[in-house]
Amino acid sequence: xxxxxxxxxxxxxxxxxxxxxxxxxxxxxxxxxxxxxxxxxxxxxxxxxxxxxxxxxxxxxxxxxxxxxxxxxxxxxxxxxxxxxxxxxxxxxxxxxxxxxxxxxxxxxxxxxxxxxxxxxxxxxxxxxxxxxxxxxxxxxxxxxxxxxxxxxxxxxxxxxxxxxxxxxxxxxxxxxxxxxxxxxxxxxxxxxxxxxxxxxxxxxxxxxxxxxxxxxxxxxxxxxxxxxxxxxxxxxxxxxxxxxxxxxxxxxxxxxxxxxxxxxxxxxxxxxxxxxxxxxxxxxxxxxxxxxxxxxxxxxxxxxxxxxxxxxxxx
Numbered sequence: 001x002x003x004x005x006x007x008x009x010x011x012x013x014x015x016x017x018x019x020x021x022x023x024x025x026x027x028x029x030x031x032x033x034x035x036x037x038x039x040x041x042x043x044x045x046x047x048x049x050x051x052x053x054x055x056x057x058x059x060x061x062x063x064x065x066x067x068x069x070x071x072x073x074x075x076x077x078x079x080x081x082x083x084x085x086x087x088x089x090x091x092x093x094x095x096x097x098x099x100x101x102x103x104x105x106x107x108x109x110x111x112x113x114x115x116x117x118x119x120x121x122x123x124x125x126x127x128x129x130x131x132x133x134x135x136x137x138x139x140x141x142x143x144x145x146x147x148x149x150x151x152x153x154x155x156x157x158x159x160x161x162x163x164x165x166x167x168x169x170x171x172x173x174x175x176x177x178x179x180x181x182x183x184x185x186x187x188x189x190x191x192x193x194x195x196x197x198x199x200x201x202x203x204x205x206x207x208x209x210x211x212x213x214x215x216x217x218x219x220x221x222x223x224x225x226x227x228x229x230x231x232x233x234x235x236x237x238x239x240x241x242x243x244x245x246x247x248x249x250x251x252x253x254x255x256x257x258x259x260x261x262x263x264x265x266x267x268x269x270x271x272x273x274x275x276x277x278x279x280x281x282x283x284x285x286x287x288x289x290x291x292x293x294x295x296x297x298x299x300x301x302x303x304x305x306x307x308x309x310x311x312x313x314x315x316x
Contacts, residue, residue: 001114001115001116001117001148001149001150002115002116002117002149002150003116003117003145003149003155004116004117004118005117005118005119005155005159005160005162005163006159006162006163007054007058008054008055008058008059008163008166009051009052009054009055009058010162010165010166011051011052011055011059011166012166012169012170012191012192013059013062013063013110013170013192013193013194014059014191014192014193015096015097015191015192015193016096017055017056017059017060018059018060018063018065018083018086018087018106019087019089019095019096019097020046020056021056021057021059021060021065021066021079021083021087022060022065022066022079022083022084022087022088022092023087023088023089023095024042024045024046025066025077025078025079026079026084026088026089027045029041029042029045030042030076030077031053031056031057031060031066031077032075032076032077033050033053033054033057039053057077060077060083061077062110062113062118063106063109063110064080064082064083064109064110065079065080065082065083065086065087066078066079066080066083067079067080082109085303085306086102086105086106093306093310094310097193099310099313100196100197100217100219101219101221101222101309101310101313103193103194103196103197104197104218104219104222104259105222105225105306106193106194107194107197107199107258107259108222108225108226108229108255108258108259110194111124111125111253111258112226112229112230112253112258113253114252114253117145117148117149118163118167119137119141119160119163119164119166119167120167120170120171122141122144122148123137123167123200123210124257124258124260125252125253125257125258126144126148126252127140127141129210130209130210130211130212131207131208131209132207132208132210133206133207133208134164134168134206134207134208135206137164138157138160138161138164141160141164142155142157142160145160168200168202168208169192170192170194170195171192171194171195171197171199171200172195172200172201172202172208173195173198173201173202197217199260210260211260212260212261212262212265213260213261213262213265214261214262214264214265214268215259215260215261215265215269218259218269219309220269220272220273220276221276221305221306221308221309221312222306222309223255223259223269223272223273224273224276224277224281224298224305225302225305225306226255226258226259227248227255227273227281227292227294228294228298228299228302228305229302230243230248230251230253230254230255231243231292231294231299232299233253234247235299241293241294241295241296241299242291242292242293242294243291243292244289244290244291244292245266245267245270245283245290245291245292246290248266248292249261249263249266255269270283270292277295277298280294280295280297280298281293281294281295281298
């Protein structure tokens, strides 16, 4: 992996940014801020300052809504197939993020990336712990960077701390303890759709909780999509579309880790997936060895799984 702890200019991910990025590119706009003319066009078109243009570009790349196009000495962007699928203003399934499944999908795309290490990808794929202090997370990430990244970069604790702050501000509904000891929500937290998932909770004074549980609001179609993507990744090595339960629960980039599922929660999702797919996904427990099998037809048809989700929500 390469380390990537900057680029967001300390802005958390916000509602509307992927929509802006995708449709700005679709209309012929640019997101490169190295060109003054194109930068001014983006500032006017997107209605934000230069630093926020950088942040929009960063988060749209990180969530796979747009992709980088390199041509000789130039770097450009275009909307990705996943970005168009969700955010295109004419054909997108959920351009304004009105459905919780879309937010779970963005969370998966954001963290299913083994090319670039960020604070949030470290937390969801490497960090072990349901109750933690921010200072401990900073310390663990600082200690592990040398083992995880391939590029020779000098990262100080300040850079890491800023990226962790951005991660926490993106995922947490912040609470403030007033003198009366009542808690009020910070208005800025509503800017990040990922805070809706309640994956990380701020308990104040630098303490946080990220429970492993059943994730009842995680739509089964999004879980199935993530399961297939993970097995596809593993099948590139084994060419076999099956995996054991513990790998699905605990391995890096697995649905169990990224969605913060408990053992019981993963079992319930697999039971539901087996039913929904008419045993296209099946699992067995034989002599203590729990294995999940996926029909190759499903592997080659992930888009239809997402289509099923959006058809279901459209029909109420």
